[in-house]
Amino acid sequence: MGKPPRDGQGEATRLIRAGGAKRPLKAVTVSPPVQRGSTVLLPEAAALYDPRYVTYGRNGLVGHEALVEGLCELEGATHVQLYGSGLAALTGAILSLVGAGDEVLCVDCIYSPTRRFLDNFAARYGVTSRYFGARATAEEVMAMAGPTTRLILLETPGSLTFEMQDVAAVAAAARARGIMTLLDNTYGAGVLFRPIAQGVDVSVQALTKYVCGHSDVFMGSAATASPEVARKLAIGTRDNGWTVSPDDAYQALRGLRTLASRVARAGASGIEVATWLAAQPEVVRVIHPALPDCPDHDLWKRDFKGANGLFSLVLQPASETAVNALLDALELFGLGFSWGGFESLAIPCDIQLKSARTAEPWTAEGPVVRLHIGLEDPADLIADLRGGLDAFAATRGR
Numbered sequence: 001m002g003k004p005p006r007d008g009q010g011e012a013t014r015l016i017r018a019g020g021a022k023r024p025l026k027a028v029t030v031s032p033p034v035q036r037g038s039t040v041l042l043p044e045a046a047a048l049y050d051p052r053y054v055t056y057g058r059n060g061l062v063g064h065e066a067l068v069e070g071l072c073e074l075e076g077a078t079h080v081q082l083y084g085s086g087l088a089a090l091t092g093a094i095l096s097l098v099g100a101g102d103e104v105l106c107v108d109c110i111y112s113p114t115r116r117f118l119d120n121f122a123a124r125y126g127v128t129s130r131y132f133g134a135r136a137t138a139e140e141v142m143a144m145a146g147p148t149t150r151l152i153l154l155e156t157p158g159s160l161t162f163e164m165q166d167v168a169a170v171a172a173a174a175r176a177r178g179i180m181t182l183l184d185n186t187y188g189a190g191v192l193f194r195p196i197a198q199g200v201d202v203s204v205q206a207l208t209k210y211v212c213g214h215s216d217v218f219m220g221s222a223a224t225a226s227p228e229v230a231r232k233l234a235i236g237t238r239d240n241g242w243t244v245s246p247d248d249a250y251q252a253l254r255g256l257r258t259l260a261s262r263v264a265r266a267g268a269s270g271i272e273v274a275t276w277l278a279a280q281p282e283v284v285r286v287i288h289p290a291l292p293d294c295p296d297h298d299l300w301k302r303d304f305k306g307a308n309g310l311f312s313l314v315l316q317p318a319s320e321t322a323v324n325a326l327l328d329a330l331e332l333f334g335l336g337f338s339w340g341g342f343e344s345l346a347i348p349c350d351i352q353l354k355s356a357r358t359a360e361p362w363t364a365e366g367p368v369v370r371l372h373i374g375l376e377d378p379a380d381l382i383a384d385l386r387g388g389l390d391a392f393a394a395t396r397g398r
């Protein structure tokens with residue numbers, strides 16, 4: 001390749017050669033080009049096996065490199081590994097760090113597909129897992145650790161119910177015993193919380209959520225500042241052949257540019273809506289660590305720079321029919337899983353919570369609904385929720 005078509009060459013040859021010549025970029029743009037490529041062309045035969053060259057596109061090209069640099073900046077990391085989804089980042093990082101005979105200790109409020117992976121897939125490969133309470137102290141976590149404990153998984157605030165852990169204390173105690181720590185930092189998104197600065201070995205994010213930010217791309221990242229952990233993550237990816245498309249890497253990089261502004265706006269609107277909800281008669285309490293009466297507020301204030309737009313509420317005791325009447329009456333909130341996009345979303349949580357807590361069964365005064373507050377005007381969202389609560393009250397009273 002590299003040479004343009006010549007007179008006398010056949011049509012097929014000419015079509016393959018044309019436009020393929022190596023050339024400098026036409027002009028410098030603000031963002032890197034989307035560079036598609038499986039095969040990478042090397043300048044000379046000796047370069048093909050020279051480790052100083054990029055020799056294949058699977059590890060990513062210019063867009064990936066720019067995204068990884070941006071994510072290192074976001075997480076305070078020296079190495080970031082990209083994966084095809086947030087769940088793939090969690091499972092991929094776990095698979096890269098543990099082996100047969102190892103034990104994982106995991107917080108009870110972990111994203112439930114992570115729990116499913118540990119209990120089923122990882123177990124088949126000889127990795128066992130046990131769960132500790134969503135608010136367990138470092139002493140309680142370390143009291144569970146045994147000679148085979150290799151990795152501790154944290155998620156703060158936790159999925160659906162937002163319990164918080166004392167990350168710095170757990171990370172320091174684990175490190176003292178030679179146990180690695182991995183934290184699902186999807187809530188913190190790097191702009192609100194930096195686990196590596198707290199002593200955590202691996203910070204994983206579902207970039208699908210706030211970083212990509214538009215509900216149209218799947219991607220995940222595992223970030224670390226430890227050369228040894230970085231090596232393990234890179235080997236896991238190399239040996240399994242995991243890869244991320246250049247178009248998706250471009251979209252993630254684009255999302256990263258506006259991440260701080262979007263999270264700040266969603267967080268401020270979220271607190272406004274949560275504060276209003278807490279005063280409504282149909283609501284027993286709002287589970288939002290930024291609200292002063294939330295049991296995790298002190299930890300949140302100590303560790304987090306702000307809130308995002310995600311929180312839950314506990315409704316007055318009611319039937320599933322009444323909860324569904326609330327959700328079905330909403331016009332601005334979409335009914336859908338995921339979060340972190342520009343739009344507001346709502347889901348009922350009780351079906352998930354029944355099976356997703358094993359260290360301490362979930363109990364609450366009434367049904368739990370999770371809301372994601374998007375970038376709409378908060379006054380409109382509040383009016384929409386008032387309509388939902390009216391439908392809830394009407395159905396509940398019947």
Ligand SMILES: *Cc1c(COP(=O)(O)O)cnc(C)c1O
Nearest residue numbers: 085086087111186206208218219
């Ligand atoms: C959504 C989510 C994930 C998984 O991300 P996907 O890209 O959907 O696979 C992981 N952890 C948390 C906390 C999440 O909310």
